[in-house]
Amino acid sequence: MVAEPLIATEPPPSGHPQDVAAGGMVEIIRSSFALVEPRAEELGRHFYGVLFSRAPETRGLFPVNMEVQRSRLLRALVHVVQMVDQPEELIPFLEQLGRDHRKFGVIAQHYDAVGYALLSAIAAFAGDAWKPPVAKAWTDAYGIVAGAMRAAADAERGPASWLGRVVGHRRVGWDLAVVTVQSSGPVPYRSGQYVSVETPHRPRLWRYLSPANAPRQDGVLEFHVRAVPGGWVSRAIVAHTRIGDTWRIGPPMGRMTAPASNDGLLMVAGGTGVAPMKAILEDLARRQQRPRTQVFLGGRTWDDLYDFDAVRRMSYANPWLDVIPVVETAEEGSGAERGTLAEVVTRYGAWADHDVLVCGSPAMIRATVSRMLVAGTPLDRITYDPFTLD
Incomplete structure (x- = not known):
């Protein structure tokens, strides 16, 4: 029975x-x-x-x-x-x-x-x-x-998933790749959200990735993928993805999106956490009114700031945007702030009157949010998603 x-x-x-x-x-x-x-x-x-x-x-x-x-x-x-x-x-x-x-x-x-x-x-x-x-x-x-x-x-009446064809795969370093995927139809995500992907090299193993571009009608999505130790999916994407591969893309998730208010905006990104931030900045640039936005991009070395030049170019074209590089092992004269993101961001103040977005590794998110709370940043002004490494 x-x-x-x-x-x-x-x-x-x-x-x-x-x-x-x-x-x-x-x-x-x-x-x-x-x-x-x-x-x-x-x-x-x-x-x-x-x-x-x-x-x-x-x-x-x-x-x-x-x-x-x-x-x-x-x-x-x-x-x-x-x-x-x-x-x-x-x-x-x-x-x-x-x-x-x-x-x-x-x-x-x-x-x-x-x-x-x-x-x-x-x-x-x-x-x-x-x-x-x-x-x-x-x-x-x-x-x-x-x-x-x-x-x-x-x-829900929309598709359960979308098919996407890999149309670009560029190695940025030995452990990092930028992958461009053309989806079968526009995926209804908001800038800053993430989606799950399934690749032919790791069937039934899904990994969460954040598009690095705002939604486009042609369904093109750019993903930044770093191979992490023990990362079955990320390592396969970086090393083995080929043009023409078919991916499956799940529905959007996450709550880290561009704030509706025009209060000051602080964005803190570590490593590939720059991807959703770029999507949000692209979204903000399309608006008639944009909040004054401060971005901190951080990493252990300059190599970790692989997309800094692209974000800096965005700041040149948008006077409401300022970008500061942060490197833990900065060399003299590099122009970067030295220290961890948690240290540098709070060195500039409590940011109590700003909306705050944080994205990066789980350890970086924990350290940054904890230090900001101690510095006086209100918890209800900080937004981040519970990302995992793989």
């Missing part, structure tokens, strides 16, 4: 996202997750083992090598746990996630199977701490997660 699902995939009776933080749910979710997080790798194996046993057809949705996928599960869990008391940000993220999952061919029954596997994994590793209040908190939380994702997916 097949056991009944542990969870329901509909929101709690009220249906209001604000209820996500009711009744001590936040504290219960976070404290119980803290118990199982040290055993994240085992948790991931347990989750997928139960999922594939309960819904064998889902195995074909994932890559042969599950190592990367297991780590992504944990990152997604951590992100949701961190935002569980911020429904105004969590719900839009889940809606984007639901629309994105259409590209996998996810159907309603899969949400039930995922919920069953998730609660089974948490229960198995929480041990004696898995008591009725904990089970209810996770059940209700997953109900909200699945409800938001399913509602957004069901309401």
Whole structure:
């Protein structure tokens, strides 16, 4: 006899996202997750083992090598746990996630199977701490997660994904490439957002990339890709992408877009984090009114500022834009500020009256945001997306 699902995939009776933080749910979710997080790798194996046993057809949705996928599960869990008391940000993220999952061919029954596997994994590793209040908190939380994702997916009428043909591949360095892709139709992203891509060299392994240009009617997208250690997809893109390759492109995600206000704008970019910033600057240049914009582009060495000249040319053509290079190992007379981005940006002040956009590696984002908060930058003025390396 097949056991009944542990969870329901509909929101709690009220249906209001604000209820996500009711009744001590936040504290219960976070404290119980803290118990199982040290055993994240085992948790991931347990989750997928139960999922594939309960819904064998889902195995074909994932890559042969599950190592990367297991780590992504944990990152997604951590992100949701961190935002569980911020429904105004969590719900839009889940809606984007639901629309994105259409590209996998996810159907309603899969949400039930995922919920069953998730609660089974948490229960198995929480041990004696898995008591009725904990089970209810996770059940209700997953109900909200699945409800938001399913509602957004069901309401979406656009394509689940787009095909794109590689029309340009330029090596900028041994570990960096600029790839130009012509999509089958305009991808409806906003400048600063990111999309997931699947390449023929790594089927069913998706990587998030930010277009480096504002949306164009001809569907052309430029991506900056750095090969990172252990990066299955990024290394394949840099080393093996060829003109004519066909990519699959998922729906847009992310909340880092050009602010609607004309308050001062601060943009902090490290490494390939310059890509979405260029798209936003291109978008701003098309407007009649633009905010006074300060850009800091940083890296360990000058080689990391591979696109600085292009952004500097944009500043020459737009008097509202100023660009400052930041290098940790700057040579005398180079014209660059010396130090980390976190150090240099806060050296200039708290930027309390600016909208702030930050993009780069996870470590760079954490260091910069933390230091800016200490310096006095209001948290609600800072925007960044939870990027991962691969």
